[in-house]
Amino acid sequence: MDTQNPSAPPRAQxxxxxxxxxxxxxxxxxxxxxxxxxxxFVVIGNHLTQHKELSLLAIGLGCHIQSLPTGTPADIKSLxxxxxxxxxxxxxxxxxxxTHGYLRRERIRTATGRIITRTISxxxxxxxxxxxxxxxxxxxxxxxxxxxxxxxxxxVPQPTQAAAxxxxxxxxxxxxxLRRHDPRLLLSATDTAHLTPGVIAWLERExxxxxxxxxxxxxxxxxxxxxxxxxxxxxLAAQLPPLPPYRTPAGPPPPxxxxxxxxxxxxxxxxxxxxxxxxxxxxTTAPFTR
Numbered sequence: 001m002d003t004q005n006p007s008a009p010p011r012a013q014x015x016x017x018x019x020x021x022x023x024x025x026x027x028x029x030x031x032x033x034x035x036x037x038x039x040x041f042v043v044i045g046n047h048l049t050q051h052k053e054l055s056l057l058a059i060g061l062g063c064h065i066q067s068l069p070t071g072t073p074a075d076i077k078s079l080x081x082x083x084x085x086x087x088x089x090x091x092x093x094x095x096x097x098x099t100h101g102y103l104r105r106e107r108i109r110t111a112t113g114r115i116i117t118r119t120i121s122x123x124x125x126x127x128x129x130x131x132x133x134x135x136x137x138x139x140x141x142x143x144x145x146x147x148x149x150x151x152x153x154x155x156v157p158q159p160t161q162a163a164a165x166x167x168x169x170x171x172x173x174x175x176x177x178l179r180r181h182d183p184r185l186l187l188s189a190t191d192t193a194h195l196t197p198g199v200i201a202w203l204e205r206e207x208x209x210x211x212x213x214x215x216x217x218x219x220x221x222x223x224x225x226x227x228x229x230x231x232x233x234x235x236l237a238a239q240l241p242p243l244p245p246y247r248t249p250a251g252p253p254p255p256x257x258x259x260x261x262x263x264x265x266x267x268x269x270x271x272x273x274x275x276x277x278x279x280x281x282x283x284t285t286a287p288f289t290r
Contacts (some may be wrong), residue, residue: 020067042067045123048102058096065103065121075277076120101125102244154233155190156198157240165202171199178232184225190228191247206244215239217264 048054048062065074076094079088097103104120159167174191178185187195202212216232225231258271265282272279 035066043123048123051100051269054096055093056099057085061090061093062097062102062121065097065119066123068121075117151230153194153227153230154237156195156233156236157198157201159200159204164200167200167203168196170209171196171203174199175232176214178213178217181213184218184220185217185228185232187229188233195229195232195236198233198240201240202236205241207241 044063044066048066049059051059052060061079068074076091078088079090079094083090085093094103094105098105102122102125106118106120106123107115108118110114172192175187175195178187199212202215203209216235220231258273260269260271261274262269263279263282264277266279268279268281270279276283
């Protein structure tokens with residue numbers, strides 16, 4: 001069904017008295033044969049198509065720009081390549097549209113730092129709304145919130161200097177192997193360096209690596225571990241075993257006490273290894289043969 005133009009008068013109107021040039025019985029006006037559009041159409045207000053101050057070129061250019069898909073180039077160079085009016089006349093028409101609020105051109109900086117001109121078409125001047133554009137807004141670095149500092153890991157026990165040197169590699173290997181028992185315990189190099197002294201403190205307390213590994217990997221929560229290193233640091237400090245019992249340092253071995261035997265020279269008893277046959281006096285005062 002044809003759609004009537006709402007702006008067309010429903011019936012012929014008599015000419016006003018102050019317009020003698022118009023015939024009272026004029027029949028040469030436009031007649032509309034309208035067919036309803038279902039695809040590839042745009043709604044344009046009569047305030048643009050029948051604007052009293054815009055030039056015909058500006059009106060036509062405004063209608064053309066409003067019909068363009070979002071993102072289509074609408075600069076002077078692109079329009080001059082499309083139409084034969086030339087860049088000078090097209091630039092003047094664009095200024096007319098800007099003056100009456102149908103067009104707005106803004107220079108913006110993209111995320112890559114490039115300066116571009118963004119053309120914003122307004123189908124109803126005075127009703128400013130966010131522009132329908134694919135161009136991303138410039139990054140707002142001035143008000144970007146500062147990143148929150150990462151919370152430090154809990155402190156771990158510290159070993160003695162001698163133990164730290166002797167057991168460092170063993171503790172590092174133990175921490176690196178925890179991910180084989182639970183993939184959630186994959187530690188970074190920084191986290192491993194923080195936890196290593198705590199593991200060494202356990203090892204120097206005569207705790208086996210298997211016991212340390214069991215203490216760190218048993219009864220882990222079923223929920224995802226946001227910071228596994230923090231959990232391990234807490235366990236190393238909270239479950240630290242006591243020092244081993246004190247043991248008296250071992251002294252030099254007692255001297256060997258040989259059995260008594262008689263000297264083959266003077267028959268005097270003396271203590272000596274089985275390899276000796278004469279006492280000290282006989283060995284120093286008289287030569288003898290074995």
